Amino acid sequence: MLDIKNLHASIEEKDILKGINLQVKPGEVHAIMGPNGSGKSTLSSVIAGREDYEVTDGSIDFLGENVLDLSPEERAQLGIFLSFQYPIEIPGVSVSNFLKTSINEIRKAKGEEPMGAADLLKKMREKLKVLEMDKAFLSRSLNEGFSGGEKKRNEIFQMAMLEPKLAILDETDSGLDIDALRIVAQGVNKFRNKDNAVVVITHYQRLLDYIVPDVVHVLMDGKIVKTGDKNLALELEDKGYDWIKKEVASL
Amino acid sequence: MEEFKDKLESNYIVFENELNGEADTAVHGMRRDAFRNFEKLGFPTKRNEEWKYTNLKPILKADYKLFPKREDHIEFKDVKRFFLNEIDSYKVVFINGVYSSWLSETTHQGYDVCTFGNALRKYPEAIDGYFNKVAKTDEQAMVSLNTAFASEGAFIRVPKNKVVDKPIQIIFFNTSDDREIMVQPRNLIILEQGAKAEIIERHQSLTDTPVLTNSVSEVSVGANAELHYYKLQNDVHTSSLIDNTWINQYRDSVAKFSTFSFGGRLTRNNLHFAMKDENCLTYMNGVTILDENQHVDHHTVADHLVPHCESHELYKGIYDDTSTGVFNGKINVHKDAQKTNAFQQNDNILLSDRATVDTKPQLEIYADDVACSHGCTVGQLDEEALFYMKSRGIADKEARALLMYAFASYALSEVGIRELKQKVNMLIAKKLGVDLDFEL
Numbered sequence: 254m255l256d257i258k259n260l261h262a263s264i265e266e267k268d269i270l271k272g273i274n275l276q277v278k279p280g281e282v283h284a285i286m287g288p289n290g291s292g293k294s295t296l297s298s299v300i301a302g303r304e305d306y307e308v309t310d311g312s313i314d315f316l317g318e319n320v321l322d323l324s325p326e327e328r329a330q331l332g333i334f335l336s337f338q339y340p341i342e343i344p345g346v347s348v349s350n351f352l353k354t355s356i357n358e359i360r361k362a363k364g365e366e367p368m369g370a371a372d373l374l375k376k377m378r379e380k381l382k383v384l385e386m387d388k389a390f391l392s393r394s395l396n397e398g399f400s401g402g403e404k405k406r407n408e409i410f411q412m413a414m415l416e417p418k419l420a421i422l423d424e425t426d427s428g429l430d431i432d433a434l435r436i437v438a439q440g441v442n443k444f445r446n447k448d449n450a451v452v453v454i455t456h457y458q459r460l461l462d463y464i465v466p467d468v469v470h471v472l473m474d475g476k477i478v479k480t481g482d483k484n485l486a487l488e489l490e491d492k493g494y495d496w497i498k499k500e501v502a503s504l
Numbered sequence: 505m506e507e508f509k510d511k512l513e514s515n516y517i518v519f520e521n522e523l524n525g526e527a528d529t530a531v532h533g534m535r536r537d538a539f540r541n542f543e544k545l546g547f548p549t550k551r552n553e554e555w556k557y558t559n560l561k562p563i564l565k566a567d568y569k570l571f572p573k574r575e576d577h578i579e580f581k582d583v584k585r586f587f588l589n590e591i592d593s594y595k596v597v598f599i600n601g602v603y604s605s606w607l608s609e610t611t612h613q614g615y616d617v618c619t620f621g622n623a624l625r626k627y628p629e630a631i632d633g634y635f636n637k638v639a640k641t642d643e644q645a646m647v648s649l650n651t652a653f654a655s656e657g658a659f660i661r662v663p664k665n666k667v668v669d670k671p672i673q674i675i676f677f678n679t680s681d682d683r684e685i686m687v688q689p690r691n692l693i694i695l696e697q698g699a700k701a702e703i704i705e706r707h708q709s710l711t712d713t714p715v716l717t718n719s720v721s722e723v724s725v726g727a728n729a730e731l732h733y734y735k736l737q738n739d740v741h742t743s744s745l746i747d748n749t750w751i752n753q754y755r756d757s758v759a760k761f762s763t764f765s766f767g768g769r770l771t772r773n774n775l776h777f778a779m780k781d782e783n784c785l786t787y788m789n790g791v792t793i794l795d796e797n798q799h800v801d802h803h804t805v806a807d808h809l810v811p812h813c814e815s816h817e818l819y820k821g822i823y824d825d826t827s828t829g830v831f832n833g834k835i836n837v838h839k840d841a842q843k844t845n846a847f848q849q850n851d852n853i854l855l856s857d858r859a860t861v862d863t864k865p866q867l868e869i870y871a872d873d874v875a876c877s878h879g880c881t882v883g884q885l886d887e888e889a890l891f892y893m894k895s896r897g898i899a900d901k902e903a904r905a906l907l908m909y910a911f912a913s914y915a916l917s918e919v920g921i922r923e924l925k926q927k928v929n930m931l932i933a934k935k936l937g938v939d940l941d942f943e944l
């Protein structure tokens with residue numbers, strides 16, 4: 254589904270991603286872990302199509318299409334979803350109106366009819382329930398004055414509504430207390446099926462107790478330096494990153 | 505400009521001659537004084553501080569006909585789209601300045617929704633009490649010019665404790681297809697104690713022949729009365745409008761004015777509130793969205809004469825291409841007007857580096873126990889927000905439109921008629937070139 258080969262990306266002439274290789278298949282959950290500043294958010298932004306980054310080498314294919322030639326909206330319309338580490342506040346745009354526009358723009362791109370207001374509201378209510386969110390949420394301005402936890406929940410709510418094929422969750426767990434974490438994980442698990450995939454970017458093992466990964470990658474200094482199964486996450490939790498750093502240095 | 509002034513002078517003589525018996529009335533005395541005042545002042549030029557950024561000269565070059573031919577016939581179906589026709593309403597409609605009974609729906613039941621011409625003949629007490637009493641002519645050349653020729657417009661009078669049961673639409677159509685025309689509507693709106701009304705005003709050309717409208721509205725909002733007034737300005741690119749609206753507010757009254765400026769060649773809005781008695785509440789909201797070489801100039805005044813009044817002003821502007829905007833908001837807090845609350849905010853987005861906006865808050869505060877604030881911003885669309893929206897599948901143009909709508913929407917919050925809000929939303933979407941419904 255997602256096939257990244259030798260991806261190099263830089264910002265302001267500074268190399269951040271230095272040869273990433275990553276393959277994600279339908280039905281899989283991948284976790285990407287790594288110290289701060291290693292390039293995790295950069296990787297997710299480049300996949301989503303943020304134009305500030307320059308891709309200097311390599312390729313990203315999604316469902317057989319080279320997405321590097323596509324705009325962010327075209328990628329989203331293909332089914333790529335990024336849950337932002339720091340969702341931006343957009344005053345004046347309500348959650349419901351934003352979602353309506355988003356869903357219908359995606360449908361329009363696929364040549365489908367817009368979704369009627371009643372169906373939309375019904376679906377919103379359903380998904381809100383899964384995420385244990387109040388429906389008053391819908392009329393609030395997007396992320397404006399939301400707590401850290403509310404912002405993250407709102408991201409997952411949008412994911413649930415848009416039903417993308419690939420969801421990249423950039424530190425969705427940071428800023429969540431244990432209850433919120435459980436609810437968010439529940440939202441993600443409910444979303445999962447054999448046709449979609451999830452990439453979970455996280456610092457901590459605890460989220461992976463709820464969303465169990467098939468593959469765990471360690472990203473350091475712009476490269477994936479180690480790949481393993483869910484036990485790798487447990488090992489990292491236990492021992493930190495230093496041992497991997499040493500292992501990499503000794504190669 | 506001089507040429508046009510000369511022409512006005514000869515036209516004035518014609519106008520007087522046609523008045524017959526009316527020439528000796530008090531009203532005509534006022535017209536005559538106003539004309540003299542206009543002659544003395546002349547058209548405002550850029551040397552006048554109040555007109556520094558709005559140049560009338562190019563507009564006044566045209567050879568306007570002052571008394572267009574009598575009513576042109578228009579079929580309702582051809583102009584239906586300019587009305588708010590999803591709801592029942594009273595309508596006072598004019599074609600080239602002449603009242604159109606065919607398109608209008610007036611009433612005298614419980615309140616008067618009719619014409620100024622009718623009031624001149626039938627309601628001398630209303631004319632004596634309010635005409636030329638609310639608007640000031642002294643330094644105002646354009647008000648003086650309008651007063652000199654004042655003969656037609658809308659007349660609305662709502663007696664004590666009456667509530668007008670549906671909105672009132674005042675629409676001025678212009679249809680000339682040969683000669684440029686100048687029209688000077690004169691509206692008089694009187695809400696007596698405890699009265700309530702909602703009014704929508706629109707000036708609309710149906711052809712591309714240049715039109716200059718110099719309109720004066722005098723509005724009195726009596727004690728405990730409530731008026732909601734909406735100005736929908738979306739005229740063709742050859743029409744210009746100078747709107748002079750003067751409002752007197754009395755004790756415990758509420759006046760909410762919204763001005764939507766989306767079109768026209770040149771639009772000048774003079775909106776002047778005088779709080780004459782305590783505990784008045786005033787809202788002035790504006791949404792301006794311009795492109796090409798359109799120009800809008802908002803000059804507003806909140807004149808706090810007495811204590812305990814509150815004014816809120818929020819104007820949002822979006823300027824594309826080579827369009828230009830002016831915002832000049834005055835708040836005068838007089839010496840006795842203690843405990844005044846006065847707030848003003850003007851925010852602008854420039855979409856093109858050739859668009860400009862001149863924004864100037866002007867606060868003159870002579871009382872010491874007041875809460876006043878003002879602010880103005882000029883900026884661009886937030887790129888981070890755009891990326892966020894695009895990453896959710898919203899195309900660039902739509903994402904921009906949604907952000908612009910969000911930006912403007914704060915100034916839409918006082919629109920109390922749902923269908924009107926929908927219409928304004930639709931006009932905004934159209935103006936921004938998208939097919940989006942901004943609400944769920």
Ligand SMILES: Nc1ncnc2c1ncn2[C@@H]1O[C@H](COP(=O)(O)OP(=O)(O)O)[C@@H](O)[C@H]1O
Nearest residue numbers: 264265267269288289290291292293294295296
């Ligand atoms: N807009 C930017 N301008 C300059 N440097 C940036 C920018 N964004 C990220 N970086 C740098 O790129 C590196 C990787 O950042 P990031 O991808 O956010 O890491 P992570 O998400 O793993 O913490 C860091 O050194 C960071 O300082």
Ligand SMILES: [Mg+2]
Nearest residue numbers: 293294338424
């Ligand atoms: Mg990060």
